[in-house]
Amino acid sequence: MALLEVNHLSIGYQTAKGLLRAVDDVSFAVDAGQSLGLVGESGCGKTTIGMALMGLLPPNGSIVGGNVVLDGQDLSGLDEADLRQRRWRDIAMIFQAAMNALNPVQRVGEQIVEAILTHKPELEREEALHQVEGLYQLVGLPVGRMHDFPHQYSGGMKQRAVIAMALALNPKVIIADEPTTALDVIVQDQILKETKELQKEFNIAIIFISHDISIVSEVCEMIGVMYAGQMVERGTTREVLGQPRHPYTQALLNSFPALGGPRRPLRPIPGEPPLLIGRRFGCRFCDRCPVPASSCKLEPPELVQVGETHFVRCDNV
């Protein structure tokens, strides 16, 4: 049994136009020390999955099918108070720091202390502060900057602070949602490397959410490709990158430059993802698929096993 299991998870948002199925029948599992990358265009449901794992869906969103099992316990059965206890202690999140993830009027160190003291009320403030010092050293931030405000930090420093905050309670799972998107390439590279080292050191499971498949492939052992709320391909990085079976994965790989790979022309994917409201028939990628078959429009494709850990949701394999 894996540390975190997501089984046939479906999530819907109640909107004025009807139920929007943002996530549809998604399954994956992550073990301690492993990392899974969720890749896809914006709006494909990857962030929604992250929020659902944290139990932080917005008021109009809810899990409409499947479940999330952490350490053998079904999270969807917990009430709000239990869920709050487990947040950050069991599953923490690395937010995109450029997006105002830190409270602008509170000192950065204080925001980490707050997280610690909320879950360990028995600790003295001094001890919590001491722990924060340790975290600062861990992520390579100068301890003297603990009492600064977020606006006094650079983008990279803020990102490190957010990582330190995520590590504060030794969580089992960390969800990293586009953690390096707004940073320049050099800082991005450093932070990714350090994150990986920290993950190995503390044996944490990481779910890495990004639109950039090249970044994900550098950091993660496993990749799940999301399209229009569904996971269309899942497998180890080697499997998915080596033999991409789904046409969308192939298109995605062609639309990004490979770091250090051979030069090749980049091909954007024509068209746009479908709207997710109402009933739909057939394969969701059909309209943009370069190799559609006539049956694709009628029957939704099932998840097919094509390798040891390699699954594809396409009838053409």
Next chain:
Amino acid sequence: MSAKDQITVPTPPRRNPWRERLLDNWRVFHQNPLGRIGLILLVVFAVMAMVSVVPPLIDPMYHPMTGVDPEVMQSSAPSWRHWLGTDFMGRDILSQLLAGTRVAFMVGVSAAFMSIALGVSVGMVSGYLGGWTDIILMRLSEIIMVMPTLLVVLMLAALFGKLGIWTIVLMIAFFRWPGVARVIRAQTLSLKGRPFIDAARVAGASHTRIVFRHIMPNVLPLAFLYMTFRVTGAIIIEAALAFLGFGDPGTVSWGMMLQWVWKTGHMFQAPWWLLPPGLCISLLTLSFYMLGRAMDEVLDPRLRDQSR
């Protein structure tokens, strides 16, 4: 869409996009409960203002200022003859109240209109020209903005004696433009950077033309919104001045009615006299205020509540 094209329905004449937008805005506005209540109240007051000419025609004793009921000659409670009673001299309170509505509308709308006109001009000039003009105008507006208008007008009354109603209107207009000017300036600055202004300039349009033909139509909706808030302010200041005894002695305004009931010591005995004028001032300002807030939501789609 395509089905409609196939059937040979005579296509309706293309509707004016301005009208379309107006209708659209009206729909949003109409759905807003604040706007609806405000509008209904406003219509009631407008009718009151129009009716105000009627009582003196029925009988000169109903004239709000000079008409005295010879049989009463003092404050009396509501009766068939005087629906809201009479004041300390025996004048009809209802006719005074109606006349006051007319004065309030006049003061409010004209002062607001003038201060908006001034504010829009200053704002556009300041934002469009920039440089020293901008710095000086904005400094000036900062100074005027922090001045308590009522007390400033009071000070002018100290210097020049009793002020006529139009002087009061002018004074209110003069001291209430900075807020508008600053908003319009910001709007102008953002418009100035847009491509269509550059295009007009390249096409050889003069500054005057750019300001009046291209910038003004875009800032006017915002100016209109501010006007409703300025009406509120103007009505309150005029009423307060009249209440303090510095109103135009030749007009009957709600503030003045309150001053009479207060100064003649009738406020404890004559609730029918104390209540109506204050209620009217409060309700009229409330209706303009609600109208403004509703318009705010129409003009600023960000404020619109999507989930409802």
Next chain:
Amino acid sequence: MTRYVINRLVQIVVILFMILTILFVLFRLAPGDPVARMVDPNMTPEDAARLIAQLGLDLPIWRQYLTYLGNCLTGNFGHSFHYGLPVLEIIGQRLPNTILLFSTGVLLSAVAGIAWGKLAAWNKGKATDLWLTVASLITHTLFLPWLALLLIWVFGYKLDWFPINGMISDEVWLDPDSGVLLKAWDVAYHMILPLGTLFIMHFGAYLLVMRSSMLETLKEDYIITARAKGLTEKAIRNHHAAPNAWLPVVTSVGLSLAFSINGGALTETVFSWPGIGRELVFAVSQNDYPLAQASFLLVASVVLISNLVVDVLYAYLDPRIRY
């Protein structure tokens, strides 16, 4: 910070200087004899002559201006006709009363407005929100003198709970046995109705600003962070949403100060509260120009300095602002 405050103080002095100049010019432009406006008609000719010399009213216009500026600078605003006392003495007595009433009123309504606005935003769409919003819309647009008269009528006259005018009762203050506490209580007792008027008039504006600001803040990413950290809803509201949301409220307090001081003057007048605002109204109605001028200058200074205080407070609350 110190530099900023000094800068602003210099600006305030410049503005006051401009106001003085404008008043000087208007004073000469106004119809009637300037001497008659400054010199009490009841004075003996010798006293009048001395005062004219002191005010420089017999000098050429530019020397008059200099004398006027010099007099204002040294606090010599002339004699009040009505009281027959130096103006400075009178307004010096009134100023603390105004500051007491006005600052208590603004502070109380701001605190309540912020607290209730927070509550309304947190319960958006529920009954609490509706009632608070409607109440503040209505109270905010009431006509202040009318509200004051109503309060006097109901609580002062019908119910006879509170005194309806003045600031102190003679029997308490003339009694040598009354202690400080009793005197303070007496003032507070007199202050309840005027304070209530200011409070009812002003909390609504702050409530509405706080409510919409809070709703905006709740959409921010750091609120999601706070929630993800497992904080309780109360902690999220009080430690993360509110401290960010009240920044616009502070700005609006600053912008509405001029409006509030209008209301302050009206309140003082209706309740006969011995403050600067009432003195100004009184002086204008009595044609007591020296007193009116000095009161006006003082009110203007109070507004300008309060604005400075608000800006400093803002900088204190928002670490991103550094002057």
